Amino acid sequence: MPRTALALLSLLLISASGRFGEVDVTLRPVSGGPKEGIGSGLIEAPPKRVFRAVMDLDHWDEFMPFVVESDARREPDGSVVSFQRLELPPLIGERHLRIRVRSRTEGRTWKVEWDYVPGSGNIKAQRGAWTLEEAGPGKTRATLRLYTDPGGSAPGWAMDRATGKSLVWIFNGLRQHVRRSRYDDQGD
Secondary structure, X not given: OOHHHHHHHHHHHHOOOEEEOOEEEEEEOOOOOOOEEEEEEEEOOOHHHHHHHXXXXXXXXXXXOOEEEEOXXXXXXXXXXXXXXXXXXXXXXXXXXXXXXXXXXXXXXXXXXXXXXXXXXXXXXXXXXXXEEEOOOOOEEEEEEEEEEOOOOOOHHHHHHHHHHHHHHHHHHHHHHOOOHHHOOOOO
């Protein structure tokens, strides 16, 4: 492939910002390594229902791309620790880790944040956060921030592209996942 065509292809793959389906995606530089992905979109469900689905870490493997195993263990401090096993594309391969998840409500905003438990897996870094806000009757404006550095030899541009695409897949999966009866109103 000629150098010019290769350069143009690389620029196309790196520029994963914009509107994809019904998700606005932005990639934000972080000091060294892959970029942090930020996705924002509407979900046709009330924020409490979306919050219940997002906090159901035992079932993340049902809607999170690449997650093939997930569990949840409540900790005395109120956080949840979850083991996650991911099957990523060939350049990266299988990864596993534990994340510590914390949630809180600030008025009419629900927040869920997680961080990699250092030394618990075979990745370099992983963190994320959901912010859920009411966007009208029965609707949620959801924003997801996601940063993953699997370590290894995967090129940064490939991780950036994968993060941008994953955000869209996560939103599409969550939009279907929140419809499950297990997230019906639980009297709260």
